[in-house]
Amino acid sequence: MTLAPYHADPYASRASGLVIAHTPEGGVVLETSLFYPTGGGQPGDSGQIIWEGGAMDVATTARIENGAAALVPAAPQALPAVGTEVEQNIDWARRHRLMRMHTALHLLSVVIPLPVSGGNIGESRSRLDFNMPEAPEDPDALESLLNRMVDDDLLVHESWITDEEFAANPDLVKTMSVSPPRGAGRVRLIAIGEGRDQIDLQPCGGTHVARTGEIGRLRLGKIEKKGRQNRRVYLHLDD
Secondary structure (H helix, E strand, O other): OOEOHHHHOOOOOEEEEEEEEEOOOOOEEEOEOOOOOOEOOEOOOOEEEEEOOEEEEEEEEEEOHHHOEEEEEOOOOOOOOOOOEEEEEEOHHHHHHHHHHHHHHHHHHHHOOOOEEEEEOOOOEEEEEEEOOOOOOOHHHHHHHHHHHHHOOOEEEEEEEEHHHHHOOHHHOOEOOOOOOOOOOEEEEEEEOOHHHOOEEEEOOOOOOOEHHHOOOEEEEEEEEOOOOEEEEEEEEOO
16 A cells, blocks of 8 residues: 555655655656545645656546556656656645645535535535525624634644544544545544534545644635525635
């Protein structure tokens, strides 16, 4: 399995890597990938890899078997041979915006404490779909609460529990459409806040900022009706 430094240090933007395989579709698989692969509503990282005598622009990163990551070239080209040492450079500006937005969606799931039926993370606009028959009565109050949690500058941190502990705590799961990855023996949790100030705890494999204050100003967007029992809520970064 490709290791996941984007979990150990989501702020790392450069690292060396070793090519261990090519996919049939023309992707490059590294032994230790700095690039986050698409999953959980979060797009895969883009950027570039460089090696002696060559370079490849990475359009996105796909998740393949065993949780490995395949770097997808922006255009057809000759790939670095298996065994080649490369320098990995992710598009940090884009990654950081996705980290801010992903953490912001966790906050949205706090101010609207209802089951989540879907979602999508973008660089400036994201959404969550809620099992919510009626639209919120006071969207402005929800936006104020979101930004108050940003201003509180709460710590965002990870922990891990065993598959057995996770199975014994089904209330940790907020998403009805996406099941957290299991089978490796443990499940990653993302917490916002500490001790009595903890406001959220849920399984998540994505990348996040270290503190909520890093998110910046949030703006609640459209709330659309998507069926009798569902509402789609958009969230925007204002900078």
